[in-house]
Amino acid sequence: MAVKVVKFGGSSLxxxxxxxxxxxxxxxDNSRRYVVPSAxxxxxxxxxxxxxxxxxxxxxxxxxxxxxxxFDRIMARYEDIEQGLxxxxxxxxxxxxxxxNLEDGASxxxxxxxxxxxxxxxxxxxxxxxxxxxxxxxxxxxxxTYDDETTQKWSQVLEECDRVVVPGFYGRKRDGSIKTFSRGxxxxxxxxxxxxxxxxxxxxxxxxxGFMMVDPRIVPNPKAIHIVxxxxxxxxSYMGATVLHEDSIFPVRKAHIPINVRNTNDPENEGTxxxxxxxxxxxxxxxxxxxxAGRKGFTVITVFKDNMHNEVGFGYRLLRVLDRHNISFxxxxxxxxxxxxxxxxxxxxxxxxxxxREIKNDCSPKxxxxxSNMALIATVGRGMxxxxxVSAKLFTALYEAGVNIxxxxxxxxxxxxxxxxxxxxxxxAVKAIYKAFA
Amino acid sequence: MAVKVVKFGGSSLxxxxxxxxxxxxxxxDNSRRYVVPSAxxxxxxxxxxxxxxxxxxxxxxxxxxxxxxxFDRIMARYEDIEQGLxxxxxxxxxxxxxxxNLEDGASxxxxxxxxxxxxxxxxxxxxxxxxxxxxxxxxxxxxxTYDDETTQKWSQVLEECDRVVVPGFYGRKRDGSIKTFSRGxxxxxxxxxxxxxxxxxxxxxxxxxGFMMVDPRIVPNPKAIHIVxxxxxxxxSYMGATVLHEDSIFPVRKAHIPINVRNTNDPENEGTxxxxxxxxxxxxxxxxxxxxAGRKGFTVITVFKDNMHNEVGFGYRLLRVLDRHNISFxxxxxxxxxxxxxxxxxxxxxxxxxxxREIKNDCSPKxxxxxSNMALIATVGRGMxxxxxVSAKLFTALYEAGVNIxxxxxxxxxxxxxxxxxxxxxxxAVKAIYKAFA
Numbered sequence: 001m002a003v004k005v006v007k008f009g010g011s012s013l014x015x016x017x018x019x020x021x022x023x024x025x026x027x028x029d030n031s032r033r034y035v036v037p038s039a040x041x042x043x044x045x046x047x048x049x050x051x052x053x054x055x056x057x058x059x060x061x062x063x064x065x066x067x068x069x070x071f072d073r074i075m076a077r078y079e080d081i082e083q084g085l086x087x088x089x090x091x092x093x094x095x096x097x098x099x100x101n102l103e104d105g106a107s108x109x110x111x112x113x114x115x116x117x118x119x120x121x122x123x124x125x126x127x128x129x130x131x132x133x134x135x136x137x138x139x140x141x142x143x144x145t146y147d148d149e150t151t152q153k154w155s156q157v158l159e160e161c162d163r164v165v166v167p168g169f170y171g172r173k174r175d176g177s178i179k180t181f182s183r184g185x186x187x188x189x190x191x192x193x194x195x196x197x198x199x200x201x202x203x204x205x206x207x208x209x210g211f212m213m214v215d216p217r218i219v220p221n222p223k224a225i226h227i228v229x230x231x232x233x234x235x236x237s238y239m240g241a242t243v244l245h246e247d248s249i250f251p252v253r254k255a256h257i258p259i260n261v262r263n264t265n266d267p268e269n270e271g272t273x274x275x276x277x278x279x280x281x282x283x284x285x286x287x288x289x290x291x292x293a294g295r296k297g298f299t300v301i302t303v304f305k306d307n308m309h310n311e312v313g314f315g316y317r318l319l320r321v322l323d324r325h326n327i328s329f330x331x332x333x334x335x336x337x338x339x340x341x342x343x344x345x346x347x348x349x350x351x352x353x354x355x356x357r358e359i360k361n362d363c364s365p366k367x368x369x370x371x372s373n374m375a376l377i378a379t380v381g382r383g384m385x386x387x388x389x390v391s392a393k394l395f396t397a398l399y400e401a402g403v404n405i406x407x408x409x410x411x412x413x414x415x416x417x418x419x420x421x422x423x424x425x426x427x428x429a430v431k432a433i434y435k436a437f438a
Numbered sequence: 439m440a441v442k443v444v445k446f447g448g449s450s451l452x453x454x455x456x457x458x459x460x461x462x463x464x465x466x467d468n469s470r471r472y473v474v475p476s477a478x479x480x481x482x483x484x485x486x487x488x489x490x491x492x493x494x495x496x497x498x499x500x501x502x503x504x505x506x507x508x509f510d511r512i513m514a515r516y517e518d519i520e521q522g523l524x525x526x527x528x529x530x531x532x533x534x535x536x537x538x539n540l541e542d543g544a545s546x547x548x549x550x551x552x553x554x555x556x557x558x559x560x561x562x563x564x565x566x567x568x569x570x571x572x573x574x575x576x577x578x579x580x581x582x583t584y585d586d587e588t589t590q591k592w593s594q595v596l597e598e599c600d601r602v603v604v605p606g607f608y609g610r611k612r613d614g615s616i617k618t619f620s621r622g623x624x625x626x627x628x629x630x631x632x633x634x635x636x637x638x639x640x641x642x643x644x645x646x647x648g649f650m651m652v653d654p655r656i657v658p659n660p661k662a663i664h665i666v667x668x669x670x671x672x673x674x675s676y677m678g679a680t681v682l683h684e685d686s687i688f689p690v691r692k693a694h695i696p697i698n699v700r701n702t703n704d705p706e707n708e709g710t711x712x713x714x715x716x717x718x719x720x721x722x723x724x725x726x727x728x729x730x731a732g733r734k735g736f737t738v739i740t741v742f743k744d745n746m747h748n749e750v751g752f753g754y755r756l757l758r759v760l761d762r763h764n765i766s767f768x769x770x771x772x773x774x775x776x777x778x779x780x781x782x783x784x785x786x787x788x789x790x791x792x793x794x795r796e797i798k799n800d801c802s803p804k805x806x807x808x809x810s811n812m813a814l815i816a817t818v819g820r821g822m823x824x825x826x827x828v829s830a831k832l833f834t835a836l837y838e839a840g841v842n843i844x845x846x847x848x849x850x851x852x853x854x855x856x857x858x859x860x861x862x863x864x865x866x867a868v869k870a871i872y873k874a875f876a
Binding site for chain 1: 669672673676677688691740744745747748749750751752753754757758760761764765766767768769770771772773774775776777778816826827829830832833834835836837838840841842843845846847848849853854855856
């Protein structure tokens with residue numbers, strides 16, 4: 001029997017009404033057997049997210065401030081859902097017990113995790129599914145890092161369960177204390193559950209219909225991405241496109257399970273399917289380009305040296321300087337007698353002068369030039385290199401838009417072309433590329 | 439008074455007739471005060487180069503073979519020139535003395551250097567210039583490497599000389615023995631003399647009218663390059679374009695002296711001017727592209743690793759593997775979770791397996807792919823990046839020619855775009871780029 005793991009984001013579980021949509025979705029497909037809920041999100045712009053309120057209540061209590069009002073707002077959110085759905089989950093008793101834990105000195109992670117815990121109780125009750133606490137499934141090391149080995153052992157139990165709700169976002173350390181992932185971490189829980197349950201698919205239901213080809217703040221109403229591979233998604237996410245929690249990719253990717261990102265408010269829309277690269281042959285895609293993403297704020301350090309090319313170890317010594325400062329780089333474009341380092345300003349912060357000194361010391365360059373204010377744009381599409389004319393189209397589009405190109409890097413991974421432009425040209429360039437391919 | 443150093447190649451000094459052309463050239467400009475000759479080259483296809491005959495005569499003698507016939511051919515070449523010009527340089531006495539040296543065990547370098555020495559004697563006599571032996575000007579360390587410090591000291595004497603012929607190709611070690619540069623090394627002598635004489639210009643006279651925009655074996659009768667900067671020339675030479683000896687660039691480049699490459703058989707043609715990059719503002723050039731050069735025989739090693747980008751030091755560890763094997767690389771194109779090494783097959787020879795093992799050990803990659811049979815094409819033009827549309831034109835040309843692009847690297851040196859294609863596509867690609875820009 002087919003198995004799907006379905007994770008619902010906070011805005012999909014923010015009210016009784018949205019719970020009803022979720023039940024409809026779950027019941028529409030008998031294979032949706034494992035459900036991972038987030039905590040209640042915003043019902044309307046300006047509304048609270050319950051997780052924010054939980055962090056607030058924790059801060060207020062530990063700083064000796066008035067917190068009852070905040071706690072009451074949390075309680076009201078859950079009671080609204082419970083009553084709206086006509087459930088008898090006794091959510092008030094749970095909340096009173098949580099307030100007791102708070103007053104007894106419960107940890108921040110414990111308090112923050114209750115958002116998903118309580119929503120999980122309500123959802124299990126509403127769906128008629130078994131509730132299984134994430135603290136029984138997701139393990140953390142005592143230093144707070146995720147313990148995949150123990151998790152894999154614990155979560156084997158899932159295979160024997162029929163229909164289960166597992167709250168997202170948290171797990172348990174060896175000493176029994178509750179530990180959360182970083183914000184948005186329910187995506188990771190869903191991914192881990194999907195792997196443990198040997199799911200055919202991991203459905204991630206949120207409030208958008210998957211990924212767009214380009215940032216809608218730059219191009220209004222852009223085309224959706226129907227199929228994207230894991231590696232393409234990595235490239236796009238890295239360059240700024242965000243829908244899924246970054247770490248949520250690895251567990252399912254490892255297990256070759258596709259992720260389907262879908263919209264709770266538009267369940268007919270097939271959303272975006274994130275697939276292993278090797279599955280691409282089973283799918284049809286329209287054009288050579290999957291998506292375009294860009295980021296500002298890079299600095300280029302260009303090192304000139306006569307006869308650099310005949311000098312073995314030059315590049316190695318150059319990168320060793322960065323390594324010493326624990327700085328990662330984006331690209332290393334090179335000519336015959338030049339080599340450049342492209343570094344994000346964030347990584348470079350405060351170290352530039354010292355790095356330039358060490359480059360002069362270690363590499364004896366003829367000269368060194370520094371250019372800041374560069375933006376990088378990734379045009380991503382697996383198999384792009386085999387599509388004739390992609391570069392022609394791309395660079396013609398940039399030319400016609402009057403964009404100066406400061407750097408180009410296309411590796412042999414056949415997956416993307418990176419173009420460096422001035423920060424101020426980023427939007428113009430992204431628009432032009434989108435127009436050429438969409 | 440303006441000073442020019444003029445170097446003539448072997449085909450420009452192969453016969454009495456070509457000596458007359460040379461005298462015409464020298465006398466046409468009063469500032470051509472320092473003349474550096476090569477040994478007599480071919481007068482017609484299939485003819486001997488005297489230097490080849492000298493190496494042969496040395497080999498024959500040391501291996502106990504008959505060498506008289508070869509020696510006589512050498513003697514005939516010089517006597518033809520002497521008699522043809524009506525000179526009384528007593529070149530036969532010189533040659534008899536050289537044969538004596540050979541039989542007394544003279545070194546290979548000594549014998550090889552006599553080609554330039556004898557041509558220098560004849561040319562000085564014919565021009566009425568002072569002959570100055572290169573062994574008094576060009577110094578070598580006892581390990582055989584060029585000794586620039588001593589050379590600079592010795593060659594100060596040149597400034598006080600009026601009109602001088604200095605034979606190319608050789609110099610003297612500390613112990614007094616003769617040492618030659620590598621073949622074609624008269625270019626280097628000319629460059630050193632130009633620097634020592636504080637020349638305004640170093641004229642390098644040969645049998646072609648300077649550099650062509652592209653290899654004439656790929657594109658017949660290509661356009662000439664009128665102006666090329668030292669750095670552009672480096673990039674083009676590295677990628678396969680050769681007219682000047684590579685090492686001949688550095689002495690004049692350091693002294694900011696332009697090189698003018700000209701054709702003895704077409705002295706009206708202004709040839710190619712090689713200028714310091716900083717002089718570019720004084721010259722007008724037609725298009726954004728100076729030249730196109732390509733080379734076959736590269737291998738790409740692509741390393742995949744999840745989250746590579748968050749791993750500081752990955753690139754450093756990857757290049758350290760090459761450093762350990764004393765292997766230099768051409769380019770390091772990178773994506774988010776991939777990094778590639780582009781290495782010439784020549785450099786990689788025999789080490790590939792071991793390198794792959796060490797990459798696996800040192801970098802723990804997810805996977806490694808190796809692609810061979812790649813050619814690199816450099817499209818070179820200083821200031822190209824500031825010329826809008828160069829990339830558009832370039833990639834459109836490649837697209838229309840049906841060339842698959844496997845790699846792109848354009849650094850921020852603003853000087854070239856490197857494109858990787860299949861070996862078999864090299865000619866097609868170079869033709870297409872030339873057609874687009876010429």
